Amino acid sequence: MSYQPAHPESIFTYGAPQLKFGHGAADEIGYDLSLTGARRVLVITDPGVAATGTPQRVAEQMARFGIEAVTYEGAHVEPTDESLRDAIDFARENGPWDGFVAVGGGTSIDTAKAVDLLTTNPGELMDYINVPVGAGRAPTHPLAPLVAVPTTTGTGSESTTICVLDVLELKVKTGISHSRLRPTLAVIDPAVTLTQPAGVTASSGMDILCHALESWTARPYTSYEHKKPEERVPYCGSNPISDMWSEKAMRLLAPTFRRAVRDGEDEEARGAMSLAATFAGMGFGNAGVHVPHANAYPIAGRVKDFRPADYPQEEAMVPHGMSVALTAPEAFRFTFEADPDRHVQAARMLEPDCAMTDDPADLLPEVLTRLMRDIGIPNGIGAVGYDDGDVDDLVEGSLKQQRLLATAPREVGAEDLAGIFRRSMELW
Numbered sequence: 001m002s003y004q005p006a007h008p009e010s011i012f013t014y015g016a017p018q019l020k021f022g023h024g025a026a027d028e029i030g031y032d033l034s035l036t037g038a039r040r041v042l043v044i045t046d047p048g049v050a051a052t053g054t055p056q057r058v059a060e061q062m063a064r065f066g067i068e069a070v071t072y073e074g075a076h077v078e079p080t081d082e083s084l085r086d087a088i089d090f091a092r093e094n095g096p097w098d099g100f101v102a103v104g105g106g107t108s109i110d111t112a113k114a115v116d117l118l119t120t121n122p123g124e125l126m127d128y129i130n131v132p133v134g135a136g137r138a139p140t141h142p143l144a145p146l147v148a149v150p151t152t153t154g155t156g157s158e159s160t161t162i163c164v165l166d167v168l169e170l171k172v173k174t175g176i177s178h179s180r181l182r183p184t185l186a187v188i189d190p191a192v193t194l195t196q197p198a199g200v201t202a203s204s205g206m207d208i209l210c211h212a213l214e215s216w217t218a219r220p221y222t223s224y225e226h227k228k229p230e231e232r233v234p235y236c237g238s239n240p241i242s243d244m245w246s247e248k249a250m251r252l253l254a255p256t257f258r259r260a261v262r263d264g265e266d267e268e269a270r271g272a273m274s275l276a277a278t279f280a281g282m283g284f285g286n287a288g289v290h291v292p293h294a295n296a297y298p299i300a301g302r303v304k305d306f307r308p309a310d311y312p313q314e315e316a317m318v319p320h321g322m323s324v325a326l327t328a329p330e331a332f333r334f335t336f337e338a339d340p341d342r343h344v345q346a347a348r349m350l351e352p353d354c355a356m357t358d359d360p361a362d363l364l365p366e367v368l369t370r371l372m373r374d375i376g377i378p379n380g381i382g383a384v385g386y387d388d389g390d391v392d393d394l395v396e397g398s399l400k401q402q403r404l405l406a407t408a409p410r411e412v413g414a415e416d417l418a419g420i421f422r423r424s425m426e427l428w
């Protein structure tokens, strides 16, 4: 079913951080923060990124601008309510702070968002976590300036208004979402982007690609009921501005993604990938993502003993981008009928010389599976340890992501999801 609003929405919104992009951009953070009057800032990172020395370099250059910087290295890869509370406690005990700098992957940036929120606003973490897990309270005070310096490509957390976390006791992944959480400044500096092994580039690249594809195919903002001003949310469905960024991200990925996986030293391909990640973040940070991302939560969350190449082998895991990619071909086969043109256009942006399939609905799934095969993504959710007996559990997990499913271009129920999971057991 497609959506038939009684009073169609006529307004869309667009938000984005200020942006500095390019070699050496990270050396100017002290200057940028000094313009806000900051005297004392907290640099937030995780132990892995701290070991590269980058956060310390970022912290050290701030002295030149009269800013005292303290570094917190305790951000947890995949933040939990516990790890966020530790970071918040540290910041509260050692504050006050005039600003925050997050150096690392999405996890450090998400940790910094939570720390910024809970050091500028009253209450505790649970007060702000999305309902039904938390109270879904909105911040009443402005947050302090937050500079986000991603050292991995893909997550787009530097441009979004969400903080994703695992609530350990409830075994559920959820988030905090509010426009005030968006970083003030995103600094994307290829000089601090870590060289990634092929498997990591493949997975994070699929995340970028799905951010672009899902926001490009998200239900249009006009398909929602008209909102009151106080009801507006950061994710408003596809709209002319998010479309522009999503489209550009796909066109950047098309000639460079396979190259970046094949040769991690290919500077040009890597540069295009980080630009694509930023563009995709500008798109999905406003339009939203849908079925592949909703399915990714249970695929990653219920992992049994899959250990992907090029990732730490101590813990079983399905990396975020991989978990998103595994049901993407079938998800887009399902959403095709909502807007056939957009699906065909997307396929042609990703593979400009692809030949038309007998059934146009097959085109985008085929373009995606060809790519996934070439870059070494596992062949379906069967290849990461799931079988037909897991489908009910996976569906239940996806259904918990109502905020995402509601962004799909057609209504999606339990039966539809079960079909997508079953057909995604083996993709080629």
Ligand SMILES: [Zn+2]
Pocket (backbone or CB within 6 Å): 155, 207, 211, 293, 320, 324
């Ligand atoms: Zn993602």
